[in-house]
Amino acid sequence: MTTTFAPKIIGTSSPATRILGVLSIIGLIALVVFGLVISPADFELGETIRILYMHVPTVSVAYLAFIITGVGSVIYLWKRSEFWDLLAASAAEIGVLFFGLTIFNGMMWGKITWGVFWRWEPRLVTTTVLFITYIGYLVVRSIPTDTRTRGTVSAVIGIMAIVNIPITHKAVDWWRGLHQSSTIFATVDPDMRGTQLFSAYLGLTVFLVIFAWLLIHRFRVAWLSERARGIGLDEAIAARRAEGSFS
Amino acid sequence: MLAITTVTFYIAAAWIVTFVSVGIYAAWVIKRGRELSEQVPEEDRRWM
C-alpha cells in the first residue's frame, strides 16, 4: 500500500490524484454546461433548481465526510493507527468546508424562494447545528498536545458527533412539524426529469470526485505535517538536551 | 438556458462562492503539500 514518490511529481500529487484532478475539472465544466445552460428551469422550482445542483452535492459530500470521520475515529481508538486518525481529521475539515457551502447555498435559495436569507427551515437548522459541532472537532485538533492525546480526544468527539447526527435530524424535523421521513437526498426532487435529473446526478458525481481528490491531498498534507513535526521534535529534543551542557 | 433575472444574482452567488471556496481550499492544500514536502526528507514522503 505504499506509494513511493515518482521523481517528477512534486508536493502531494501522484498519478492517481492527477487523474482525479483532471476528471474534476472536466466534470465542473460539464456541470456548468448542463446545470446552467442546457437544463431547463423547473416547473415548480423555477430557476432556483440550479442552486440544488450545488446544494445537493455539497451536503451529500459533507455527510459522507463526517461518516468517514466517525468510522476513522472508531478504528483509531481500536487500532491506534496514525492513518485513521489523520484520515478522520482530513475528512472532517473538508466536511466543514462543504457544510459551510451548503448553508450558504441554502441561504441563497431561501432569499429567492422566501425573500429572506434565513428561515427556521429544518434542513438549514440541522446543518448549522452540526456545522458548529464539527467546528468544535477542528478547534480541539488545533490545540497543541501530544499526538496520542489529540488523537484520542478528537476521536471521541468524532464518535459523539456522528451519533448526534440522526438525533439532531429527528429533533429538528419534529420541531418544525415535519413528520415524514426524509433522507439526505430528499432534496433531489423525484419529479425531476431528463437533463434536470442528469444535472443533479452529474453534480453529485463531480463533487464526489472532487472530494476524493481533496481528501487524498489533505490526508497527505496531514501525513507530511506529522513528519515535519517529527523533525521539529528531534530539534526540540536536541535543544532540550543542550540545556544540560550549560550547567 | 438560464434566463437573466434578479434571481440570477443569487444563483450565480451560490455557484461562484462554491467554486471559489473549493478552489481556494484546494490551492491551499496543494501549496501546503509542496511546502511540507520540501521540509520532509525523501524517505519519509510516503503516505502510510
Add this chain to the structure above:
Amino acid sequence: MSLSTVAGARLVARKDLRIEQHSRVALAQMLPFGMLVLILFAFALDPSRDVLTRATAGLFWMTVLFTSTLAVQRAFAVEVDDGALDSIRLSGISAASVFLGKVSALVIQLLVLEAVLALGVAILYNTDFGGWAMLVAVTLLSTIGMSAAGATYGVLVSRLRHSSTLLPLLLLPLLAPVLIAATKGSEVALGQEAGQSWSWVALLAVFAISYLVLGVVLYRPLLEET
C-alpha cells in the same frame, strides 16, 4: 483488589455529593445563577405581553442548559484542581465506574436544581403545571442525557488547554436535540401545544441511552489509555 463497576460508581458519586455538601457550590452559586437567568429573560422579553407564558418551557430548559454547563465544569474542576484525577487514575476504579459515578452525581444535583428552578418558573412566569407523568419523564431523561454527554466532554476538555471556554462550544451543539425535545415535550405536557407527546420522550430516551453507552465505552481511552 478492584471494585465492581457499580461499587466504584457509587463511591465516586458519593464523593462528589459529599464535596457539594461541604462546598455548596451548586446550591450557593449555580442555583442563584439559574434564578438570575430566569429573571433576566423576563426583563429582556417584557413580561407584560405574556411572551413569558408562551416561552416558559424554552426559557426553563435554556436556563437548565446553561446551569448544567456550569455543573459539568465544576464537577471536573474538583478533579483537576489539586491533581485528584491522577489519584483516581492510579486507583483501582475503572473508567466506566468513574463515568457512571460522575453522571449519577450530576443527575442528582441537576434534578434538585431543576426542581427549584421549576418552582421559580411557576411563581415568576405564572405557569400552571400539569401533565405530571410526562413532565417527570422528560425531566429525568433529559437530565440523564445532559449529564452523560457533559461528563464525557467534561473529562475530555480537562485533558486540554483552554478547557473552560472549550466546554460550552463542544457541549451545547451536542445538546441541541435535548433542548428541542425537552422544550417541546414540556409544552405538550403543560398543554400548551398539541403533539405526539411520547415521541419526544422516546427521542430523549434514545439520546440518554446513546450517550450513557458511549460514555461507558469512551471513558476508557480518555482515562486509561492516555
Add this chain to the structure above:
Amino acid sequence: MTTPDPPPSDSLRSVPRADPAVELRSAVALLGRFPALAGCDLEVASGEIVLLRGPNGAGKTTVLRVCAGLVPVVEGSARVLGVDLRKDQSGVRQRVGLVGHSGGLYGDLTVVENAVFFAQASGLTHSDAMQALDRMGVATRLHPVAVHSLSAGQKKRVSFAAMLSRRPELWLLDEPHSGLDESARDDLDALLAAAAGAGATVLMASHELDRAGDVAIRTVDVVGGVTT
C-alpha cells in the same frame, strides 16, 4: 551526548535477579509539544531508594509521572515493574503510589473522607485508611478538617497516608521533604527505609540535596530531560 549506564546496572546484569523496578531507555516524553524527557535513561533496582536530583524544569517530575503511567513515552522504551509502558501504559498504575507537587486530594473533603475514599477506591477498607493516617502521624483532631485548610506539611502527610494505604510496590515521590518540619522529615526517612526494607522501591525527586541525600542509596542527576 550518549550517557553511560550507571554502574549498578552492569552489576545487576551479571547477577541474575529480579527485573529492575524501573528501566527507561532513551525515553522521550512530551508535555504538550515540549520534550520534557529528551532521551532519558534510568535504571532502578527493586528495593533501591533512588534520588533524582536536578534544577527546576529538569524533567524530574515527568520521570515520576512516566513511571506512574500517567505520561506516555513516545520514543525509546520504558518498563516499570515488568510492564512495558509503551504497550500498556496504564498497566502499572494500580501498583505504584505517587505523591506529587499537588496533593492529589479533594480540597473540599475532610482528611478522613479523602483517606477513606482513596483507600476504598483501591478496594481497601476504612480501617486501612485510618491505620495509614495513624502511621503518618496525622493528629486525630485534624481528621474532620477540610484538606484545603491544612498547612502544606499536614497536607503532605495526608497525601502520604492516601498513598500508603494502597501498599504500592513503587513509591514515586516529588519533593517529599519539602514543607515538612524536622521531626516529620526524620519520620519520613524512617518510613522510606522501612518501605525499602519491606521490598518496595522508592524513586524520589528533589532539589534539596542536603536532606533527601541522606536516605537515598543512590543519586541520579537529571538535567535537560536526560540523566547525566
